[in-house]
Amino acid sequence: MNKMSFLIEHLKGQRLRLFLVTLATVIFSFLSLFSSRVFSYVIDNVVQGLPVTDRILQGVTSLLGGMDCIRSHLYIVALFLLGIYVLTALLMYYRMSRQAVVAESLTKNIRDDLYNHLQLLPYAYHVRAKTGELVQRCTSDVDTIRRFFSGQLEEVFGIIASIIIALWTLISIDAKLAVFASISFPIIFIYSYLFFRKMQKLFLASDEKEEEMTGYIQEALSGVRVIKAFNRERYEMDRFLKHSNEYRHVTVGMLENLGNYWGMSYGICTAGILSVIVAGIFAVRGGTLSAGNFYVFIVYQTRVLWQIRNLGRILSDFGKLIVSIGRLQEIKNEPTEDLESGADADLHGDIVFENVSFHYADDPSYEVLKNISFTIPQGKTVAVIGPTGSGKSSLIHLLARLYDVTGGRILINGHDINEVRKNTLRRNIGIVLQEPFLFSKSIYDNLRIANPDLDDKSIYAASKIASIHDVINNFDKGYSTLVGEKGVTLSGGQKQRIAIARTIVNKTPILVFDDSLSAVDTETDAAIRQGLHSFDKDATMIIITQRILSAKDADLIIVLENGEVTEMGTHQELLAKEGLYQRISEIQNRREGGEEDVREV
């Protein structure tokens, strides 16, 4: 996909409009240059009575009722001029308002497309994504494109049209003088272009220094307590001044360069104009140039030179546009997940793992899960327990197809989940992630996010089960409290419990808790687990935990070590078997030993 096709694709529905806007821009350039020729027409042909040689002006003469009529009624030309101005004003309005439609449609298309694409990128992508950088691309890179289409593009067209029309007109008036006049065109263009190419580096350097300084201030603010406690105010003051001074230094350098440019380019442009004036004076004196055409030369030269100066600047920005498009294409080139294809199956909770193996795509030699088999009948609770890195989380990632098995298969109610539509599968499995993410909406909206039709009763019921209802009610605004920066800062445990409520409120047949209660105390943990059973008796539950207390009431406990199931059974059965579970209970016995310390005294 090349850069151009990226734009064309997202300009869907706007291509014709873009063409019309460009056409309007070209006509506008022509008319606004032509308006000056009306003055020269009056000077040369009307006042001085020189014969009209230009074909367009001949047409104008007959349109306005012939030279005699014009001479006696000068206001006719004035009205004609006003007519041209009205036309340019209309074209200007058309161009500005329509180009906004083009630019904003394009922006909307790109943003929507990016957002949707990002949502559909697989879990694995988001695990390793650098979020800050991604957000940066989605905002500032899109903005670069938006800016370009909001004016710069048409400006380029307009300037090029102006140059061509001006040159064409001037050549038809006096070819030699026109060539002489245009000598300064490439000079100012190349100067501007090269200058701003160079300036980009300086702009960037200044931005970087400013970012560094901002970053430093931010850190000094967040670490202000440490600074004070260590009496480092003066030290930080010096460090701050160093950053602040660097920023000042680089930026002053940049501004000085800009000063050179404005001075220099002013000199080049006005010298270019002066050269035409001088040459014009001699031409008029020599009788090869009329006074009116002299006027045209001066006006065109002036207008075109300043525009070319601008052109150099815009074109030097062009590189940024290409880079921005490239960065967005990189995101777009990542393959998305297919959520829609596959069968709609009736899943209610009989889960079978059959010889399931799994390794990450980028490390095939490391088996995260090896040959896992077990069955969970509907309505039963299974606890998965094991040390960090044993593959507990991967187990449930596979169940929801956040990753796909690399060996064996997983069945739910007899359906191989690989053949089930992913959306259907995930709608039937409620997973509470280890580090749940709450959206910056009200708590209420967070709770009903997956199902906006939920009534208050079920939302409150779910919150009560998750032991968060009272906490929420204690906030000033209760359920309407906003989550995040603009609202309350929630503790880890509170977040986890809201996430639990958010998941269980959907009454999915399968519920999975990925170490979701690690941040709440054991009593709350127990209360939540008990509540869950009464809340939804038919739900199949998988609880992943590090706490034995959370596991021991489960119908089945699976002990996972290094990606293998080493033990399986109920709490009592496992206690009787030699292995991890028993060892834990031994260590628990040492608790009694710990209490001896207490008894002793």
Add this chain to the structure above:
Amino acid sequence: MSAKFEEKDFSDEGLNIPMWKKLLTVFRPYLKSVVILLILNILVALSDVITPILNRTAMDVYAAGKGTDQELLVFILEYLALIIVTALLHYLFFRIAGHAEMDFGYDLRQKCFKKLQELSFAYYDVTPSGWLLSRMTSDISRLAEIFCWSLAEFAWGIPLVIFATVVMLKTNVTLTLTVLAVVPFLAFATFWFQKRILRNFREVRKVNSRITNAFSEGINGAKTTKTLVLEDVNYKEFQEETSQFYKASVKAARLSAFFRPLVTLLSSLAMSMILWLGGKLVFDAEIGFGTLMLFTSYAQQFFEPLSTIAWIMQDIQMAQASGERIIYLLESEPSIVDTPEVVEKYGTIFEPKKENYEAIRGDISFRHVDFSYVPEEPVLQDFNLEVKAGQTIALVGETGSGKSTIVNLLCRFYEPVKGELLIDGKDYRERSIGWLHSNLGYVLQAPHLFSGTIRENIRFGRLDATDEEIEKAAKLVDAHDFIMQFKDGYDTDVGEGGSRLSTGQKQLISFARAVLADPAIFVLDEATASIDTETEQIIQYAVENIMKGRTSFVVAHRLSTIVNSDRILVIREGKIVEDGTHRELLAKKGYYYRLYTNQFEEESAKASFDEYANALKGL
């Protein structure tokens, strides 16, 4: 600490003269530059008015065949001189404005940053750091820009209009009046539209920041989105935002698209009139072509100054809002300050007189101390505590019991509302804040590291420490081994806020930092976050090492770390309810006993797992 940050209502309308006066005092050193800028811009305006006159001369005199060759040469040289001078004016303007802008920004930032260093904890409790950051960055930049660039634009726009009018009047009154007739309409349209255009663009920016936010949420919450199957819901919501943005932007653009042509049309009305009336005058040979041209140039030049002035008026309004916030910050008074006598003797935090600092032993006593963060909610009442130098004190109690407050008072991050706090028998307010803090080792709940290397972070404890001393400190708290495991050792970059290190590692480095300071008083506000057993043991060992020979306070959350303390204070509702050694308190079978037995049960289960996991790794 329930005091909320409420931003003062900074007005949008009306000129706040006292504020501008205050700002001007800060700005005084740069007034000279601004005066020069004003003069430069008046000269530029003059040049902009003269150029069309020269063009007229070229046309009416020299092109018409009048004037000698010598006069023509002089004319050309004059024109050239004007170009060179004007180019120089532009160049000088940029240089001087650029320097003034950056210097003023630098100065103002320095003042604000100094103030930030002086303000007390209480200020930071209620002021979001994001708010302060905006003052330090965008507000200051905006002010500097407006002072040094925008104001000077007045000196271009207004003289230009005046000069041009004078020249025109002198040339031809009728034509001048036709040009001037348009000006009121032009002015009215400009001010009417620009106000609305600005308002529209604000709206666009607002929606834009919502979209940025939506992207950020969409990306950060992508995993949750997948598990809850929210793709469609989110996408629809997002599309609503982008549709709003589309509407707002197109609306804003349409207003501009209406305004700009309108202005062109108004000035072209003047142009048409000039063509009609001026054409007649030329026809009657009353004026030359050059004069006609002069008027067309001026008619077109009239718009720009007006538009510039309209923009500056908007700029000044924004500058006023920025200025008010900055003055508000600069006028904030730190709640904890040294008395003039203390400053006289010990200096300030920026200019300490260390030679007058007394050595500290570490006896501490709280005498009838009352304290509250907000007046109606007392945290401590008549609190008394005597601690001998070198003792290790553990503070235990529920969240909100006041145990962190006690150490905050000790560190003089806050001061008693009533009563006094003595260090070595003397009220600590009789010595400087700097004196106390330079004798303090303080490790926060959530360890905070600064960007930079591990070495730099440890050195923060004592700036003149040698590399050997830094390593020694790291070894003392058992941080040396893990540091050496990094490829770059002590020169490893810790990332922003220490993000590249684990919590346990950050904690150990913050211990090393405190050890290096070799403080007489050591305060540890223990982290609540769970860390694995192995690290916990290392930390416990480190803490015990640090506390040797110093007066130490530990705000404890994990009781296992404090069993060896000299005294354990159980705090409930701001009062000491139990006081003794671990054994004594257990024997009492009181509150401490209950806390200890409960927590132990919970921890042992978790600990056993980690232990097992570690054992497995060892195999």
